Amino acid sequence: MARLDDQARRDELYRDPYPLYDRARRAEGLMYVPEFDAWLVARDQDVREVLLRTEDFSSANALLPDMPLSEAALGVLPRGFGPRPTVVSSDDAAHRRHRAPLNRGLSAARVAALLPYARTCAEELVDGFAADGSAELVEAYASRLPGMVVGRLIGLDPADVPAAVHGGYRAEELLFRPLSPEGQVAAAEDVVALQHLLDGYVRERRERPRGDMCSTMVAALAPGDAELTLEQRHELVTSLQNLLIAGFLTTSALIGTMLLHLLGDRRQWRALRADPSLVPAAVEEAVRHDTAIQAFRRTTTRPVTLAGTKLPAASTVLVAFGSANRDERRYERAGEFDITRPGNRQHLAFGYGTHGCPGSQLARDQLRLTLELFVRRMPELRLDRDRPRPQMRPTLIHRSPQALYVTW
Numbered sequence: 001m002a003r004l005d006d007q008a009r010r011d012e013l014y015r016d017p018y019p020l021y022d023r024a025r026r027a028e029g030l031m032y033v034p035e036f037d038a039w040l041v042a043r044d045q046d047v048r049e050v051l052l053r054t055e056d057f058s059s060a061n062a063l064l065p066d067m068p069l070s071e072a073a074l075g076v077l078p079r080g081f082g083p084r085p086t087v088v089s090s091d092d093a094a095h096r097r098h099r100a101p102l103n104r105g106l107s108a109a110r111v112a113a114l115l116p117y118a119r120t121c122a123e124e125l126v127d128g129f130a131a132d133g134s135a136e137l138v139e140a141y142a143s144r145l146p147g148m149v150v151g152r153l154i155g156l157d158p159a160d161v162p163a164a165v166h167g168g169y170r171a172e173e174l175l176f177r178p179l180s181p182e183g184q185v186a187a188a189e190d191v192v193a194l195q196h197l198l199d200g201y202v203r204e205r206r207e208r209p210r211g212d213m214c215s216t217m218v219a220a221l222a223p224g225d226a227e228l229t230l231e232q233r234h235e236l237v238t239s240l241q242n243l244l245i246a247g248f249l250t251t252s253a254l255i256g257t258m259l260l261h262l263l264g265d266r267r268q269w270r271a272l273r274a275d276p277s278l279v280p281a282a283v284e285e286a287v288r289h290d291t292a293i294q295a296f297r298r299t300t301t302r303p304v305t306l307a308g309t310k311l312p313a314a315s316t317v318l319v320a321f322g323s324a325n326r327d328e329r330r331y332e333r334a335g336e337f338d339i340t341r342p343g344n345r346q347h348l349a350f351g352y353g354t355h356g357c358p359g360s361q362l363a364r365d366q367l368r369l370t371l372e373l374f375v376r377r378m379p380e381l382r383l384d385r386d387r388p389r390p391q392m393r394p395t396l397i398h399r400s401p402q403a404l405y406v407t408w
């Protein structure tokens, strides 16, 4: 019973962490939050400081699961690949080694080359429901487009994308949602299936490299052309799984949240419709105001002082990008969603410093093309008045509405 209460409290906090952030930004020093098992870093300036002091704040545990795994689920996972450190959970030279192929594979030119495909996919998704006059947009659009785009980036056959996307969602559920023991086993089996799918690609691209991200990562993380060792396959599959999830769950979540805020305030939707040149500013404001990755962890490597609070070595801090983005010292009316806000690209929604998001351009482009398309194809888009106001999913890592019922 106590555990259920704890879970309900945590869900409530995750659905709306903003009041806690507000208190933490006003507090002297850092605030310890038992639900996070961490010191909350809430002010813009303090978040930037942690992200730059990489020698004091390690990324080794950047993304820790919320849920302990049952013995049964732990028995399933060794049939797959990993876990191994990835770009997001490594420091220094190891981080640079993981990061180099991502920078190449997500260069401005590579992202630009992906955009015609992204546009075609987006148009086809809208074709699928445009005549209906109503839809649930998370299922019909937001959860689909980014998986197709990241699948193309990695080099997946489009026929394999639904299975990859399913595996990604199941990995998130396994690590971050309370499931029954049988539910955990089923989710673990789906994750193992995803890993075997990715391993097939890794080995295939070793034999026949192409111009895709999978080939780039194989060449960079396992130089040479000898048959891949089992250890190399473990590392490559873990890294590809991380890229897949980092690439689509985040963007899917933000498409949903961005539409929720825009449609929730008719004046702003109408302004956008009247003047589509506002689209880039609307995207930036959506990303600032209610971002998908609310917070990641860092661990102190030695005793440090931050915002006047002394932390011993091995302390956990939760770096709250979502709170920094509402810091009144940086933004006027920080809590308000306002697409006419000037100069708002300085937010921390994509992180900052060496771990800053390498996929931010691809994410922004998908958000932009979505708004351009929706304004053009469904100018009368509105939240469905016959449905209750959308509820947010209880998560800090892929914050999004659970469902988004709309009419037009």
Ligand code: HEM
Residues within 6 Å of the ligand: 059, 062, 087, 088, 089, 099, 102, 150, 153, 242, 243, 246, 247, 248, 250, 251, 254, 291, 292, 293, 296, 321, 348, 349, 350, 351, 352, 354, 355, 356, 357, 358, 359, 360, 362, 363, 364
């Ligand atoms: C709206 C969507 C997105 C948001 C809000 C987002 C946000 C972030 C943030 C805050 C970080 C920094 C994590 C840290 O400091 O520990 C990050 C890192 C990362 N992101 Fe994104 N991201 C998005 C989309 C993407 C896309 C589309 C890709 C790739 C296709 C991607 C790949 C990554 C990777 C690989 C990292 C780890 C980088 C490193 O540790 O060096 N992200 N992202």
